[in-house]
Amino acid sequence: MSKLTQLFKKAQSNYDNYLKRDNVDGLEETIKAFEKISQSELNATLKKATLTELQNCNEVLFLIAKSYTAYAFAKQKELSYTDAVDSLTKANQCYQDITNYIAKIPPFSLPLDLGRQNTEAEFYKHKMKFEQAKMEQFFIKHKMTGAYDAEKAYEALQNIATAYSTFQRVLEKSYKYISYKIDFGINDELTNSIKDELSEARTLLAQAKNKKSKRRADETPTSKKNDNGNTQKKRRLRQRVIIEEESEQIESLSSINHSKEEEDTYEIPASEQEKRQATSESLPTAMELSQSQPVPLQGLDLLSTLAMSFFAPPQNVSSPLPRMSSTLENSITAQPQLENTNVFWNQNSTHIKDSQECNRLLNEWSLIYFNSLSTPVSEKDNQALTLERLGHALLLAAARLQKESQFFGQQKINPALRIAVQLLSRSAELSTKHFNPELTMKELSAQYAPLLKAFANPGRQLYNLEYLQHLRRQVYKESLLINTREASVTDIVTASFKALANTCFGKDYEIVRDTCFEALLSATYALSKNNHI
Structure with missing residues (x-):
């Protein structure tokens, strides 16, 4: 049994405790245990695994990824921006590892269970872009309560809104069948969450745009003064005034053009070029990707880059995160709850x-x-x-x-x-x-x-x-x-x-x-x- 599969039972128990009791300490314990396995050791384990062993390893990786994601959002008020984004990036890497090693199996040798794991991992790779955007937006919103760079905030929020719109369209096009909705928990709660986050992003965009426009107005050169009274001045002075007037006109035109560009780019593009390798025609994203149009956003890297340029270095940086896992009980997105109690319970019941x-x-x-x-x-x-x-x-x-x-x-x-x-x-x-x-x-x-x-x-x-x-x-x-x-x-x-x-x-x-x-x-x-x- 590999070090990875040895984590299964403990990771499952810790994730269950988090779902029931919001026990974040268990998630951190799972992540720290996973972090002890180096990436090279993990790659070696996945590379030499048999088909059955690979399926078991993937179950652990699903658990690890969900634990990373849950930990990041549970601790987002305490973590630094860097640590929170790093946790989500590691979660996404778990899903990437699953699809990478399944892709090495010839299609004619691919078992049904591994094919479904691949489809599930591909879905979560799409969803991780949504989760990443949510985390970016949380930190940007907090930063915008004080002094902030409107230009960088505006650019980052545009890409966040694009990520929301893209995920929304991916769900509508590639995961519209009822079987996918059931298997991956695509329900009203998720779709409403996307709409709410997108609405908030647009509100923040409007705030950032207003501040940006106001700053540009403050920086706009004052109108040229009337030079009619200067006709008595020397030719050299008159020439200098003409040069200054021409410079002012050029700056004024540039400011007007820039304002128009702002209005043109205020509508968020709603598509994204997805870059991934499909291992089977049955994968839900294969057709959608071939038809999608390129957009400025290129996944998690661009979001992280833009947001990193927006945030100042944190004053109090939390200790670095460990890594995550997915359990049989937690391949299901719904949260188990304690025994149901009914206020209409009849005490005389048998x-x-x-x-x-x-x-x-x-x-x-x-x-x-x-x-x-x-x-x-x-x-x-x-x-x-x-x-x-x-x-x-x-x-x-x-x-x-x-x-x-x-x-x-x-x-x-x-x-x-x-x-x-x-x-x-x-x-x-x-x-x-x-x-x-x-x-x-x-x-x-x-x-x-x-x-x-x-x-x-x-x-x-x-x-x-x-x-x-x-x-x-x-x-x-x-x-x-x-x-x-x-x-x-x-x-x-x-x-x-x-x-x-x-x-x-x-x-x-x-x-x-x-x-x-x-x-x-x-x-x-x-x-x-x-x-x-």
């Missing part, structure tokens, strides 16, 4: 009694199942298998709810499915069967594909190995119904039934509860029969 009954049924199944195994399993695997059993029961309940519920019958996602996907995902994370939980998720997806595919997006062609990950991305876009982290099976069962009681009412709740109990009883009976108990 969910407590039902959760106790469910725990009893699970204990009966566990006792028979684990005693039937030839070798004992670890505590983590015990919990993983138990959660898988409950997740399967809830999948059956979700399928029945989709068929029989008047409310949830017309919806692809229902509460039982959401919890089932969470439980199966947590089961994959706890399992010690594979180094990478994603491999376990694929096995679970294939096993339960007949149930999962009924909830998948109809416009998306998926293999059996992909259904669970696909649904997980949809479920994790919303607030999670339960918290499975650092919780016992008993606590998870209790939280599940409380969440179901909060989101399913009357007959719908009864359908889920009864189907779940019947599935557990059936599984226990089958085990008893096979083991002659």
Whole structure:
């Protein structure tokens, strides 16, 4: 196992803690650990990796990149401009490393999973230009509250606004299909964020332009004085006045032309020449790049160069940043949250009694199942298998709810499915069967594909190995119904039934509860029969 892949579990845990508790210290710990790996060592690891090893390395790099980005924005008020931009640059380098080494694989040998990692990394490379522009704008806005160079601010803001417009158009042209929107979290929150940042950039542009114009007006030479009274002066003095008048006229014309140029350039160009190497025709940006028009902005380097010329050296420079990572739980852009609480919760609900009954049924199944195994399993695997059993029961309940519920019958996602996907995902994370939980998720997806595919997006062609990950991305876009982290099976069962009681009412709740109990009883009976108990 390489030094890079050894970071996976710790980086995943730290990023999860940040999403739940805003724990920035964990992100810094991940970054420092990653910084201990030199670029040459990283290149050597990626170069000699097998296809499977490269996929695992890429998962860590996704985590590192997201950690760098989250750290930069969480600490932007404390970091110097240089450190904040450096963190985002390193995040972008992680995505670049992913695409660089996937590009070395011949297209006919490129596995599906690596192809999708490449597509994901290409998207985040586009998004990083947006993130970089946001960071630049934050520092420029702060600088504009005091004394600043209007010329440099205006130029930097023009390129920032161009970056926003370009990213907006890339989303509209290259990521317009619903599958991309689901996979990459392209939702109203992101599009509204782009519009808001662009609006603020234009406001700042207007301020910088006004200050620039005012300064030019103050510097404009005064109008020439009337020279009619100087006719009595000597010829030499008259010639000198004529020369001065001509000089003033030239300067005046230059000032007028410059003002016109300012008005002409005030409209921000809305396109950008994208420079990257496409490794497959399936990559979403290949066609868009071939049709795009060149613009002054050339990515992160130009933004950084312009902004660096705008900012004075910081007075208090924070300690240099470490580097970042991406976890299975965090390939999803949505933030996991703690257990849902509903202000309309009915204290007379039967969910407590039902959760106790469910725990009893699970204990009966566990006792028979684990005693039937030839070798004992670890505590983590015990919990993983138990959660898988409950997740399967809830999948059956979700399928029945989709068929029989008047409310949830017309919806692809229902509460039982959401919890089932969470439980199966947590089961994959706890399992010690594979180094990478994603491999376990694929096995679970294939096993339960007949149930999962009924909830998948109809416009998306998926293999059996992909259904669970696909649904997980949809479920994790919303607030999670339960918290499975650092919780016992008993606590998870209790939280599940409380969440179901909060989101399913009357007959719908009864359908889920009864189907779940019947599935557990059936599984226990089958085990008893096979083991002659």
